[in-house]
Amino acid sequence: MSRTLFIIDVQNDFTEGGALGVEGGAAVAAGITEYLAEHGEAYDLVVASRDWHHADDDNGGHFATDAAPDFVTTWPKHCMAGTPGAEYHPALDTSRVDVHIRKGQGVPAYSIFEGTDDAGASIGEVLTQHGITDVDVVGIATDYCVRASALDALEHGQHVRVLRDLVAGVAPESSEAALAELGHAGAAIVESGALPTAGAGAPEDGDGEAGTAGDRA
Template identity: 60%
Template structure:
């Protein structure tokens, strides 16, 4: 019996890579590295899902966008607004192999890919029914990768974070996020 596997690519978008509104150091390298993974091992995955922050253009998205100076904890500068260049995938990421696209953060904070839906309204948890192993890559380790990984552990038996294909905002907060994921049952690869 074969294990049903999936890959979750979290928020590899222009606003989260170098030069973006909330760009993290190493973001472009993650995008390029995920493309190599897809080229070399994409056939190993039955599902390849990518999430994107996709915030509404009108309004503050339930306080997600700061009205003054952002605190970078509960509110942020405007980023990943639906239909803008910042919300698009990083150009280093080859999107051709993707089987599903999940948009999150529509009218809300939406850190976890499990908060999002596909164009037809399917939730990520529904896509992953029957998946036994989920590999997670993407941005940012200490925010959306963390939240997506924690939620994944409630839906998939084996969750692996591919540590050479993630990048975070801060070193200490990223290490803490990885520790939290391991404590809940994820494996670092």
Template identity: 60%
Template sequence: MTSEATRALIVVDVQNDFVEGGSLGVTGGREVAARISAHLTAHAGEYAVVAASRDWHHAGDSNGGHFHAPGEDPDYVTTWPVHCVQGQPGSDYAPELDTAAVTHHVVKGMGMPAYSAFEGVTDAGERLADVLHAAGVTEVDVSGIATDYCVRATALDARKAGLAVRLLPGLHAGVAPESSQAALAELAGAGVEVTA
């Protein structure tokens, strides 16, 4: 089996609420979505699995304290503005992301905080780690939003699952420069291949 046949791409949370104009919009999010689409156009055939994750929070509750309480401001550490509510436009993939090559759609955060794509399940109820293992994947490329939150958590969990991990340059966007740089340093320290 060639190395190409054992590689997967994980596209993390490229959703309307996480790109410009969304409730937690990240600067550069739409550009990253378009770049991921171009990467897929050129390289989809190199991946045994292409998994795309989405936050998929419940409407009308705090999702385990993930959404800020009514009358309180979010602290942007553990509590956040309402975002990516199931079935609402904010939870949809950003229009710049072409999902035609996606083999597995993963949803996470149903009623609870969840940052890593490995905390979610596919449409068939499978865990991402199980999907990758079943496909013989040993190496993953990670992309998406946001570098300093869900991309970070996904890459770290991929390493914990024993996978070789590469963060694709130019295919991720962070909330803030300082926290993004800290995340990149942490990822490199965990054995993730991080290039400029």
């Protein structure tokens, strides 16, 4: 078994005060840092994704330009390459990140599987190269990019856990629905505090019961 942690889009524009800030985003950033300090050695690879959109076009219709955003398929400008909003939240310790994925470079993109690393490799190629069999998912937003990334990881053949206290969503109802969908699709929905620290032995994936979102979902 080889395990990776996906840290999805913990960026300034997706946390409080950002262009598309979600409630609890900053707490998730800090919580992931605390989690990695205790559990980092449990992972063979840590991967972080960021939206990295063009500033000078609508990114394939992803940015609303001619009408108000519908917040479903069109959005206000956010996470534009090279801007402070696209940077990782300062509470997230990126020193433990092994692979950085950029997605949405000119096109709509939600899943980490739609991005590439600095060498142009897809996350699927990275997982295969490292022999990854298990993926834990944390980050923002539960009901959009976390959902899409976890579903694609399942489709890729990974055993997936979503750490529900380390995700934050756009809305409580859609976040609960996303976690329920992921549970039905085969992901384990677990609390990070229920996981042993590195060296203590990992629980079986089925030990985490699927349920509704926590306070930060």
